[in-house]
Amino acid sequence: MNDMRLLLFKLLATGAICAGAIYPLLDPELREGLFAQLLARGLPLLSLLVAGFLLAVALYCRSLQRCLSLLQAQSRTAEPGSVWLMFLIPYNFIEDFFIVANVSNSLRAEARYNPRLRGLENFGMRSGHGWCAAQLVAFVPNWLGELATLVALLLWALHWRFIIRVNRLLSQRQPATAP
Template identity: 45%
Template sequence: MKKLFIFKFMATTLVAIVMLYPFWSATGNEAGSNGVLESLGAMGFSATSTIIAAFILSVALYCRSLQKCLSLVQPSCQAMNPKMVWLMFVPFYNIVEDFFIILNVTRSIEQEAQINQHLEVVNSFGRVSGFGWCIAQVAALFPSFLGEAAGFIALIFWVVHWRLITKVNALLMIDSLDAKIT
């Protein structure tokens, strides 16, 4: 556990350095060197504010879906406390913790599938799409066209993963309703 904490701390420090680099870089004033920061700034305050607000709202709804998924899974199958998904809102740390959240949500669904017949129709438990958006999100940190492209790819994987979690939640709700009826 101590090694995991040290790893997360070091990885978070590295993420913070990469994310803050454009703000103190001597070359940060050159056109194209600030990646998404420059793109957002070019859109103006209103558009940028709207995009940021929509993103925060989307992340909150996604976290709620993940929390619901973990809450619907049998307690013995939960690989993490459902409330821990909200760590996605901790700046810098979230980039690192997202990998662990995806891993634990995937493990929880896989464990539940062992005992829940409703999940037999699920072909994927979200490992590829979940880790796909996490990896692309890390690549998106680098200020360049490739970073912006990685951000777009991360968004696609994120939506695919979110849709899968929504499907799993619907299947788990069937089980929850069955339990209330009997």
């Protein structure tokens, strides 16, 4: 897929996500789910939760950026700074899949010659794409969306833990070898 087609796909998919997210606002009977419950508890609590979540996303992005920065340039399928596209809302809901794939594919490429990464199996693709998919289902304004929110948060935490582990492996100093 060339760059222009890929961008068009991402923009169209983002448009579909936006339409799905806006639809419950147009139909009062669909205004339920986790977001509605939090909003009912007051704007200050919701604001605090959103701020905390955005801080967590920033720390996660920093971990992903560090991960890509620790890889050899020839292993990277994306620039380390590209992970910050996660803050480009609502585009991020689609772009997150590509960010996760780029990090996973970069790790896979690095593992071909970096012994520190031997033993890794899926390079974070399952948990990463799992949280990306679950966050889309979380837009459903009912119990399914609430369940998907919990699944997304759990898988996101697992993926983040995996990235932290990889960063530790990549940061280890090479043992000194005798001349």
